[in-house]
Amino acid sequence: MLSLLDLSRRIDAGDLTPAAAIDRTREAIAAREPEVGAFVRVDPAPAVATAGPLAGIAVGIKDIIDTADMPTEMGSPIHAGWRPRADAPVVARLRALGAVPLAKTTTTPFAFMDPTATRNPHHPGHTPGGSSAGSAAAVAAGMLPLALGTQTGGSVIRPASFCGVVGIKPSFRLLPTVGVKCFSWALDTVGLFAAGVADAARALALLADRPGLDLPPTGPGTIRIGLVRQDFCAAPSAAAQQALTRAAMAAERAGASVHDLALPGLFGDAFAVHPTIQGFEARQALAWEYAHHREALPPALRAALDEAQGIETQAYDGARRTAHHARRSLKDVFGDGGVDVILTYSSAGAAPAGLASTGDSRFNRLWTLMGVPCVTVPAGTDDGLPLGVQVIARFGDDGRALAAARLIEQALA
Amino acid sequence: MLSLLDLSRRIDAGDLTPAAAIDRTREAIAAREPEVGAFVRVDPAPAVATAGPLAGIAVGIKDIIDTADMPTEMGSPIHAGWRPRADAPVVARLRALGAVPLAKTTTTPFAFMDPTATRNPHHPGHTPGGSSAGSAAAVAAGMLPLALGTQTGGSVIRPASFCGVVGIKPSFRLLPTVGVKCFSWALDTVGLFAAGVADAARALALLADRPGLDLPPTGPGTIRIGLVRQDFCAAPSAAAQQALTRAAMAAERAGASVHDLALPGLFGDAFAVHPTIQGFEARQALAWEYAHHREALPPALRAALDEAQGIETQAYDGARRTAHHARRSLKDVFGDGGVDVILTYSSAGAAPAGLASTGDSRFNRLWTLMGVPCVTVPAGTDDGLPLGVQVIARFGDDGRALAAARLIEQALA
Numbered sequence: 001m002l003s004l005l006d007l008s009r010r011i012d013a014g015d016l017t018p019a020a021a022i023d024r025t026r027e028a029i030a031a032r033e034p035e036v037g038a039f040v041r042v043d044p045a046p047a048v049a050t051a052g053p054l055a056g057i058a059v060g061i062k063d064i065i066d067t068a069d070m071p072t073e074m075g076s077p078i079h080a081g082w083r084p085r086a087d088a089p090v091v092a093r094l095r096a097l098g099a100v101p102l103a104k105t106t107t108t109p110f111a112f113m114d115p116t117a118t119r120n121p122h123h124p125g126h127t128p129g130g131s132s133a134g135s136a137a138a139v140a141a142g143m144l145p146l147a148l149g150t151q152t153g154g155s156v157i158r159p160a161s162f163c164g165v166v167g168i169k170p171s172f173r174l175l176p177t178v179g180v181k182c183f184s185w186a187l188d189t190v191g192l193f194a195a196g197v198a199d200a201a202r203a204l205a206l207l208a209d210r211p212g213l214d215l216p217p218t219g220p221g222t223i224r225i226g227l228v229r230q231d232f233c234a235a236p237s238a239a240a241q242q243a244l245t246r247a248a249m250a251a252e253r254a255g256a257s258v259h260d261l262a263l264p265g266l267f268g269d270a271f272a273v274h275p276t277i278q279g280f281e282a283r284q285a286l287a288w289e290y291a292h293h294r295e296a297l298p299p300a301l302r303a304a305l306d307e308a309q310g311i312e313t314q315a316y317d318g319a320r321r322t323a324h325h326a327r328r329s330l331k332d333v334f335g336d337g338g339v340d341v342i343l344t345y346s347s348a349g350a351a352p353a354g355l356a357s358t359g360d361s362r363f364n365r366l367w368t369l370m371g372v373p374c375v376t377v378p379a380g381t382d383d384g385l386p387l388g389v390q391v392i393a394r395f396g397d398d399g400r401a402l403a404a405a406r407l408i409e410q411a412l413a
Numbered sequence: 414m415l416s417l418l419d420l421s422r423r424i425d426a427g428d429l430t431p432a433a434a435i436d437r438t439r440e441a442i443a444a445r446e447p448e449v450g451a452f453v454r455v456d457p458a459p460a461v462a463t464a465g466p467l468a469g470i471a472v473g474i475k476d477i478i479d480t481a482d483m484p485t486e487m488g489s490p491i492h493a494g495w496r497p498r499a500d501a502p503v504v505a506r507l508r509a510l511g512a513v514p515l516a517k518t519t520t521t522p523f524a525f526m527d528p529t530a531t532r533n534p535h536h537p538g539h540t541p542g543g544s545s546a547g548s549a550a551a552v553a554a555g556m557l558p559l560a561l562g563t564q565t566g567g568s569v570i571r572p573a574s575f576c577g578v579v580g581i582k583p584s585f586r587l588l589p590t591v592g593v594k595c596f597s598w599a600l601d602t603v604g605l606f607a608a609g610v611a612d613a614a615r616a617l618a619l620l621a622d623r624p625g626l627d628l629p630p631t632g633p634g635t636i637r638i639g640l641v642r643q644d645f646c647a648a649p650s651a652a653a654q655q656a657l658t659r660a661a662m663a664a665e666r667a668g669a670s671v672h673d674l675a676l677p678g679l680f681g682d683a684f685a686v687h688p689t690i691q692g693f694e695a696r697q698a699l700a701w702e703y704a705h706h707r708e709a710l711p712p713a714l715r716a717a718l719d720e721a722q723g724i725e726t727q728a729y730d731g732a733r734r735t736a737h738h739a740r741r742s743l744k745d746v747f748g749d750g751g752v753d754v755i756l757t758y759s760s761a762g763a764a765p766a767g768l769a770s771t772g773d774s775r776f777n778r779l780w781t782l783m784g785v786p787c788v789t790v791p792a793g794t795d796d797g798l799p800l801g802v803q804v805i806a807r808f809g810d811d812g813r814a815l816a817a818a819r820l821i822e823q824a825l826a
Contacts, residue, residue, distance in 0.1 A: 068701060082498050092700035178595040178698050185591060209726050285591050287505035288481060313622050317809075396730075 001165065001195035002028065002145040004057055005202055011056045019048050021056030022100055025144060029103070032141040037118045038134040041070055042103040052098020053206055059094055060105040060138045060147035062131075065190075066179035067091055067101060074181050075109040075116065075131075078293045088179025090148060090190055090207065097206050105134025105147055108358060110286060111155055111183050114298035115358050122164060122385055126351040129159030130358030132193070136163040139193040146203050147193040151368055152183045152278060154347070154361025156191035157376045157390055161346035162359060164378045164386030166200045166405070168192050169364075170398050172371030174208050184281040186320070187274075187368050197377060197406040204398065213399050215406055223404050225251055226261030226339035228392075232268030233362040237349030239382035244345055247379045247389040250411035251343070256404070261339060267366060270326035273319035274365040279308035280316040323369050327395070330370055334394045341404040346376040346388035363390065373398040375405035379412055414578065414608035415441065415558040417470055418615055424469045432461045434469030435513055438557060442516070445554040450531045451547035454483055455516040465511020466619055472507055473518040473551045473560035475544075478603075479592035480504055480514060487594050488522040488529065488544075491706045501592025503561060503603055503620065510619050518547025518560055521771060523699060524568055524596050527711035528771050535577060535798055539764040542572030543771030545606070549576040552606040553799075559616050560606040564781055565596045565691060567760070567774025569604035570789045570803055574759035575772060577791045577799030579613045579818070581605050582777075583811050585784030587621050597694040599733070600687075600781050610790060610819040617811065626812045628819055636817050638664055639674030639752035641805075645681030646775040650762030652795035657758055660792045660802040663824035664756070669817070674752060680779060683739035686732035687778040692721035693729040736782050740808070743783055747807045754817040759789040759801035776803070786811040788818035792825055 002025065010016040016024075026042075033039060040063045049055050066072050066084035068091075073079045086092075091101050106116040111131035118133040120126040121141035128137040132149025136159035139147050149156045151169045160167025168191055175190040182188060192207075194200040198215050205213035227248055235241075248258045283290065283305055289297065290305050297305065333339065345363040352359055367374050372395050376388040391408065393401035415438065423429040429437075439455075446452060453476045462468050479485050479497035481504075486492045499505075504514050519529040524544035531546040533539040534554035541550040545562025549572035552560050562569045564582045573580025581604055588603040595601060605620075607613040611628050618627035640661055648654075661671045696703065696718055702710065703718050710718065746752065758776040765772055780787050785808050789801040804821065806814035 068705075079498055085492055085495050086701035089697040089700045092704055093697070096700070096704065173598065176595075176598060176694070176697050178598060182589075182591040185586065185589060281589070284502040284506070284589050287502045287509070288499035291505055291509065292481075 001139060001142045003195045004145040004199040007056055007145055016056065018050055018056030018098070022048050022058050022102065025058040025102065029143045032121070032143050035119065035124060036121050036137050036141045038105055038138040038141065038143065040073060040104040040106055040134070043070060046100050046102055048100055049098040054094065055098035057099045057146055058102035058144055059099050060103050060135050060144045061091060061101050062135050062149045063104040063107045064111050064150065064181035065091060065148060067104065070104050072104070075107040076296070078289055078296050084179070086179065089176045093207055102144070105138055107131055108133065109298045109301055110181065111150060111152060112301040112304065113358055114300045115355050117355065119355070120163060120351050120385070126353055126385060127162065127355050127358050129162035129351060131155040132159050133358065135193050136160050136165060136167065139165045139195060145195060145199065149191050149193060150180060151189050151191050151364070152187045153274070153368060154364025157364045157374055158347045158359055158361055160193055160376045161388030162351035162386065166194050166197050167376045168200050168204060168402070169368065169374045170204060170208070171373045171396050174398060182285040184278045184285065186277055186281060189368060197375065197402055197409050201402045213402065215402060219407060223256045223407060224338055224340045225256050225258045225343050225404065226337060227258055228261050228263060228342045228344040230344055230363055230366070232271050236345050236363065237382065240345050240347065240349045240387055243379040243387040244343070244389055247408050247412060248343060251408050254407055254411035256407060261337060261342065263333065264329060266326050266329050269322050270369055271366040273322050274369045276311060276315050276319040277323065277369065279304065280311045283308040327370055330372065331394060340393070340400055342392040344390050344392065346390040350382040350385035350387050367392055371395055373401040375401045377405045377409045414552060414555045416608045417558040417612040420469055420558055429469065431463055431469030431511070435461050435471050435515065438471040438515065442556045445534070445556050448532065448537060449534050449550050449554045451518055451551040451554065451556065453486060453517040453519055453547070456483060459513050459515055461513055462511040467507065467510040467512035470512045470559055471515035471557055472512050473516050473548050473557045474504060474514050475548050475562045476517040476520045477524050477563065477594040478504060478561060480517065483517050485517070488520040489709070491702055491709050497592070499592065502589045506620055515557070518551055520544055521546065522711045522714055523594065524563060524565060525714040525717065526771055527713045528768050530768065532768070533576060533764050533798070539766055539798060540575065540768050540771050542575035542764060544568040545572050546771065548606050549573050549578060549580065552578045552608065558608060558612065562604050562606060563593060564602050564604050564777070565600045566687070566781060567777025570777045570787055571760045571772055571774055573606055573789045574801030575764035575799065579607050579610050580789045581613050581617060581815070582781065582787045583617060583621070584786045584809050587811060595698040597691045597698065599690055599694060602781060610788065610815055610822050614815045626815065628815060632820060636669045636820060637751055637753045638669050638671045638817065639750060639755050640671055641674050641676060641755045641757040643757055643776055643779070645684050649758050649776065650795065653758050653760065653762045653800055656792040656800040657756070657802055660821050660825060661756060664821050667820050667824035669820060674750060674755065676746065677742060679739050679742050682735050683782055684779040686735050687782045689724060689728050689732040690736065690782065692717065693724045696721040740783055743785065744807060753806070753813055755805040757803050757805065759803040763795040763798035763800050780805055784808055786814040788814045790818045790822045
């Protein structure tokens with residue numbers, strides 16, 4: 001994979017110009033893209049900044065995120081060829097930092113569950129996950145050092161886990177969702193894919209203008225890890241369970257304290273209401289598409305929106321209250337529970353075979369609803385396909401999630 | 414003015430067809446628009462639904478809200494002629510209810526403070542307020558029964574007060590801001606303008622799919638009103654003070670209990686941090702415009718964005734914490750304070766003379782930041798220009814704010 005930090009070091013040292021770095025990225029794309037299919041389009045002649053903390057860094061932009069110089073098509077013929085007037089703020093920020101938004105990456109239609117044609121770089125017969133399929137696959141295939149995705153259920157953490165890269169879904173609204181096609185305004189979160197935890201931390205620190213998120217060279221000191229198995233949803237694969245155990249043991253060997261943490265029943269309730277919030281908001285967010293282009297919607301999304309028409313407003317209001325109570329209670333889990341971070345599954349297992357399904361998000365949905373920072377780190381493989389583990393911190397504590405994730409990454413190395 | 418309820422009753426009774434109701438709206442526009450200037454464009458041949466709870470209701474859409482069939486120009490040459498692909502969800506919802514989004518109404522550029530050319534229907538030498546200038550003026554001039562606006566500081570309540578109409582800024586995100594040009598994602602709120610409180614209540618109940626918001630024919634029973642003078646900001650005009658006293662006395666005569674309510678100092682702190690949150694988010698939300706079209710930005714907005722570049726991330730994070738604490742504390746003000754609603758100023762006075770300024774939002778900003786429902790009701794005039802008073806309820810209690818506002822409206826009649 002292409003390490004953002006490594007590229008930046010070589011550019012800073014004068015060993016590589018930003019233009020040469022972009023050219024190398026292009027060569028990698030030319031070599032791997034035919035078999036992976038991660039891109040909707042690659043800008044043939046982008047402006048390349050010669051300075052800035054992300055100079056020479058080519059970035060993939062999920063194709064539900066507005067770009068002024070390339071169409072933004074939402075993975076759907078309904079928006080084919082659509083040209084936004086303005087860059088989304090996250091894209092404008094990338095440019096201001098010297099990065100090159102080089103390509104639009106594939107997305108499932110409107111970032112729901114109908115698959116893309118993108119293939120898992122570790123095995124072309126397997127899905128890369130979704131909905132941020134192209135962003136995860138492009139980083140995994142070594143075609144880009146950085147890519148933007150979004151998560152409403154599990155659309156950053158799951159594909160990152162399936163593709164064997166680091167993914168971060170930051171605290172809710174740490175990165176603005178302005179100019180990002182909305183599916184659910186209470187849930188949609190912009191996230192990042194990178195080769196390693198330190199690469200992701202550097203990118204997030206710059207994008208969010210919070211230098212403290214950049215990882216220091218020293219470790220996080222003693223860190224208290226609560227091991228959470230999310231028993232409110234169906235069990236993961238045996239390989240995913242082994243990966244979690246492996247990560248926990250590695251963290252202990254590296255000096256962390258690890259203990260089992262059972263979440264109160266309220267979190268099972270919150271997990272269960274995620275689809276109500278998502279569906280009620282999606283039927284509004286996509287009301288124009290549903291009213292005017294229902295037949296052009298892909299089958300899973302069409303069926304989901306058909307069903308969402310029946311969600312009662314009271315059910316939505318009740319779901320929001322449940323989520324609100326769970327968010328408050330989660331502060332106590334961290335505070336009174338004596339836990340700095342939670343360690344749990346990133347996904348139910350490795351990437352499923354075939355491209356018909358993007359896998360499921362059941363180990364991600366609660367955390368998206370809680371708005372807390374989540375980082376997935378590769379933690380082994382199952383029959384050659386990557387498996388990740390997920391590190392979660394309290395709201396606003398993205399730096400601690402990253403520090404603990406790096407500790408695990410290094411302990412597993 | 415055109416009453417939505419009155420029009421709907423006549424349509425339901427068969428005295429008026431929806432098409433005839435739209436034609437009458439057009440005639441009113443032809444008569445008053447030349448002197449008011451409330452519209453960016455009026456659809457010459459809109460589809461008119463023959464059924465639906467808002468059939469025959471023509472609606473003005475502030476020109477920062479996306480419409481698929483009319484350009485959306487943000488009040489700025491930077492977005493001149495821009496055609497969104499999709500309707501914003503609030504617009505799609507209007508159409509689903511049978512309403513006709515007939516016209517785009519003037520907005521200050523990007524809904525900030527640089528004025529429009531729109532005139533106050535009560536006196537052409539005075540501002541209608543802003544930023545939702547055209548929506549307030551169109552309803553006040555009897556050209557439309559309903560219009561959509563947005564509020565980030567005071568852009569619904571202030572122009573409604575200046576123009577002598579009812580305005581409601583509902584609870585944060587009761588109406589989705591998807592497809593609305595963002596200025597500040599923590600603050601932007603879609604609101605409504607109508608001739609009377611019951612008209613606004615009907616429209617909000619339908620748009621938000623919450624039938625309970627539609628006002629029942631009976632009154633709200635005994636209602637406890639806390640009179641708040643917002644002493645943390647400069648005093649309003651003598652006429653505004655008299656209007657507030659007049660409204661409080663009328664409410665008492667109508668059976669409400671009214672007592673003075675002093676807010677804890679935390680609310681002054683929250684009031685003071687509103688510009689920090691707004692500025693920090695606006696510089697991101699408008700990053701593309703600032704980077705590529707700074708010279709085309711109007712002077713007040715350009716200066717505000719210049720200044721906002723210097724806001725420290727830490728200051729923003731601190732401001733959000735202050736707002737969070739104040740939101741929690743406000744629940745206690747209502748709960749322990751024994752108050753159902755707050756009654757306060759809608760604006761610092763009547764509409765200022767001239768069109769150079771849209772007035773100031775100091776009596777609105779705290780409540781936008783708190784996310785609570787606010788309704789302004791006309792409460793007399795100052796030298797022929799309208800004055801409003803503002804009724805505020807706790808978050809999610811929009812129905813109570815409307816019920817109390819109608820009590821005051823009727824008591825003042």
